Amino acid sequence: MSEMRRVTAICNGTVVDHIPAGRAIQVLRMLRLDIGRSNPISMVMNVPSAKLGRKDVLKIEDRELSQEELDRLALIAPAASVAIIRNYSVAEKLKAELGEELVNIARCSFWNCITQNAREPLPQKLRVINVEPLEIRCSYCGRGQDMDEIVDNIL
Amino acid sequence: MGDLITMDDLSNKEIENLLDNAERLLPVAKGDVHLPLLEGKVLANMFFENSTRTRMSFESAMKRLGGSVLNFSSAGSSVAKGETLYDTMQMIDGYADVAAIRHPRQGAAQYTADAIDIPVLNAGDGAGNHPTQTLLDLFTIREAHGTLEGLNVVLVGDLRYGRTVHSLSHALVRFGATLTLVSPDSLRMPAEIVSDLTAGGAKVTETTDLAGTIDEADVIYMTRIQKERFPDEDEYSKVAGIYMLTASDLAGAKGGMIIMHPLPRVNEIHPSVDSTRHARYFQQAFNGVVARMALLCDCLSVKIPKKVK
Numbered sequence: 001m002s003e004m005r006r007v008t009a010i011c012n013g014t015v016v017d018h019i020p021a022g023r024a025i026q027v028l029r030m031l032r033l034d035i036g037r038s039n040p041i042s043m044v045m046n047v048p049s050a051k052l053g054r055k056d057v058l059k060i061e062d063r064e065l066s067q068e069e070l071d072r073l074a075l076i077a078p079a080a081s082v083a084i085i086r087n088y089s090v091a092e093k094l095k096a097e098l099g100e101e102l103v104n105i106a107r108c109s110f111w112n113c114i115t116q117n118a119r120e121p122l123p124q125k126l127r128v129i130n131v132e133p134l135e136i137r138c139s140y141c142g143r144g145q146d147m148d149e150i151v152d153n154i155l
Numbered sequence: 156m157g158d159l160i161t162m163d164d165l166s167n168k169e170i171e172n173l174l175d176n177a178e179r180l181l182p183v184a185k186g187d188v189h190l191p192l193l194e195g196k197v198l199a200n201m202f203f204e205n206s207t208r209t210r211m212s213f214e215s216a217m218k219r220l221g222g223s224v225l226n227f228s229s230a231g232s233s234v235a236k237g238e239t240l241y242d243t244m245q246m247i248d249g250y251a252d253v254a255a256i257r258h259p260r261q262g263a264a265q266y267t268a269d270a271i272d273i274p275v276l277n278a279g280d281g282a283g284n285h286p287t288q289t290l291l292d293l294f295t296i297r298e299a300h301g302t303l304e305g306l307n308v309v310l311v312g313d314l315r316y317g318r319t320v321h322s323l324s325h326a327l328v329r330f331g332a333t334l335t336l337v338s339p340d341s342l343r344m345p346a347e348i349v350s351d352l353t354a355g356g357a358k359v360t361e362t363t364d365l366a367g368t369i370d371e372a373d374v375i376y377m378t379r380i381q382k383e384r385f386p387d388e389d390e391y392s393k394v395a396g397i398y399m400l401t402a403s404d405l406a407g408a409k410g411g412m413i414i415m416h417p418l419p420r421v422n423e424i425h426p427s428v429d430s431t432r433h434a435r436y437f438q439q440a441f442n443g444v445v446a447r448m449a450l451l452c453d454c455l456s457v458k459i460p461k462k463v464k
Contacts, residue, residue: 111386112281114262120239122269137347140262140269141283142161144347 007042013061013085019077021046024056026151027080030072031065039063052079065094072105074098075150078131101139102126108138109149115140124155157454158268158275161284162326170326171303174294176449176459177442183219183463184444191221192457198222199251201244201267202278203229203258208418209278209288212443213255216451219444225251241270248273253454255287256280274454282316282384288417289322291446295439296374299413303330309368311337311398312378312423314344316385319417320378321348328357335368336361339394342380365398370407375400375433377416377423402427415439 019027024043028034033041042059049055064084065073073080074096084092104123108115115124115138125139136145158164165173182188198217202210214224227247229235234243240263247254248271256264257278264277264284279285297303308327310320314336324334324344334357336344343361344352352359362368369375377400385391399422400414413435416424420436428434452459 108262110261112259112261114240114258114260114266114280116260117239119237120266121241122266138262140265141260141281142262142347 006044006047007057007059009088010042010059010061010085011088013039013059013063014065015083015085016058016060016065016073016077017055017081017083018049018051019056019058019080020052021054021056023076024058026076026147027056027058027073029151030076030154031069032154033060070094070096071099071102072154075102075105075134075136076147078134098128098131100128102128102136104155106145106150107153107155108141108143109145109153110138110141110143113138113141113143126150158264158277159286159450159454160265160268160275160277162286162289162322162329164286167329170290170293173290173446173449173453174297176452177290177294177445179459179461179463180445180448184216184441184448186219188463190219190460190463192452192459193217193220193222193455196222196253196451196455196457197225197251198451199225199227199247199254201227201247201254201256201258203234203240203256203263204279206257206278208440208443209255209257212291212440213276213278213287213447213451215444216447220448220451222451240266244271247271253451276450276454279318281318282321283318284322285318285417286322287447287450288319288443289326290450291439291442292319292323292376292415292417293326294442294446295415295435296413298438298442299435300373300411303327303332305331305333306373307333307335307371308374308376309335309337309365309372310344310376310378311365313342313380313384314338314378315342316381317378320344320376323376324348324352328352328355328359331357333358334360335372337363337365337368337398339363339397341390341394365400366404369404369412370409372412373409375412375414377414377420379416379419379421379423396422398423399425400428401425402431405431405433408433 040061044057082094127139129135183190255276255278261281261283263280268275414433416436
């Protein structure tokens with residue numbers, strides 16, 4: 001199987017490679033690609049990877065990810081490599097980069113945080129305390145957020 | 156210094172300076188010296204949650220220094236009509252020079268600081284932080300022991316929801332304290348705080364046994380099990396009244412050991428302790444005035460004379 005493509009090449013769109021094994025579905029949710037889209041999306045999970053041992057890959061046709069989407073991606077798959085494909089060729093290579101603060105990406109999960117009042121107008125802010133291992137806290141209440149909570153609370 | 160939201164907003168040097176200034180202001184706090192350093196300045200006391208000592212000591216501090224105070228409580232205000240915190244605080248931005256805020260929701264003080272221009276002092280946000288209490292706690296500890304360095308401090312009670320111990324523990328480890336955290340399992344210090352405390356190399360021990368900690372302690376800091384913070388009343392009733400200190404418990408304590416409590420107490424400290432040399436909680440409550448005086452001067456950029464007469 002190693003010599004064969006598991007999924008055919010795409011003409012135009014985005015390939016997200018080196019997603020940690022098992023996280024592809026979370027990535028789709030994080031990028032809001034799991035519902036209401038008509039683009040064809042191919043997903044490969046748990047394939048061998050020299051870099052990660054096992055990895056997931058996503059191929060999203062006819063859609064180029066924006067910088068804001070890359071910021072979201074960095075939360076779940078900070079080592080992911082992103083290729084923008086145009087006419088079957090790699091037109092751009094991008095890296096998902098985790099910034100210091102994530103603004104309006106996800107809502108704080110803590111039930112008593114001031115931001116739980118949806119009418120409060122200031123942006124949702126999560127602060128990156130540490131990248132490896134990933135540690136994220138709400139910029140307002142300081143509570144730690146785990147990855148499942150962040151995915152459940154994306155905006 | 157602008158806002159004070161958590162103790163991370165102050166360096167150790169800034170803390171020591173504030174405590175030195177507070178000490179100089181003792182005669183003003185006692186009413187022996189008239190020193191109107193804050194004349195013409197207005198403090199907005201924004202209390203969205205009940206308070207006795209914090210609100211009154213902020214008010215006393217401001218008035219002793221010649222300033223004036225706008226007192227707000229959410230009962231009877233537009234908050235009851237559904238006004239957001241953001242909108243309420245926009246108004247205060249125009250009415251006052253500095254705001255102290257207490258709010259039942261965690262993160263409210265940082266949120267306010269992001270929303271307005273005047274300095275914001277966190278007077279307690281849910282189970283989050285209470286840094287102005289920490290300043291008066293540190294003042295009380297230094298007053299008793301002559302130093303903040305390397306003390307053996309025992310924090311007792313509701314360490315999960317207790318904002319006073321969250322802020323105090325962060326500050327104490329920066330001064331090399333050895334911390335013993337005494338609580339029932341359901342009220343242990345939040346994991347992220349323990350992680351922060353030990354990341355700096357501090358020695359932190361967690362236990363459920365108060366009696367075994369008394370003889371080695373320099374400070375025992377009691378806290379109330381806070382009924383109002385429990386999402387579930389059954390959980391509260393399982394741990395209410397679990398730790399109670401009486402005078403007879405202190406037979407083996409060091410002579411200089413002090414017992415502190417942010418108050419109000421319910422039954423954590425028996426009145427028999429009040430007359431022992433260890434009791435320091437009422438002095439601690441008074442120290443709230445000087446600590447907040449020093450803080451108000453600092454955030455309003457008002458210099459305190461070297462000699463206060």
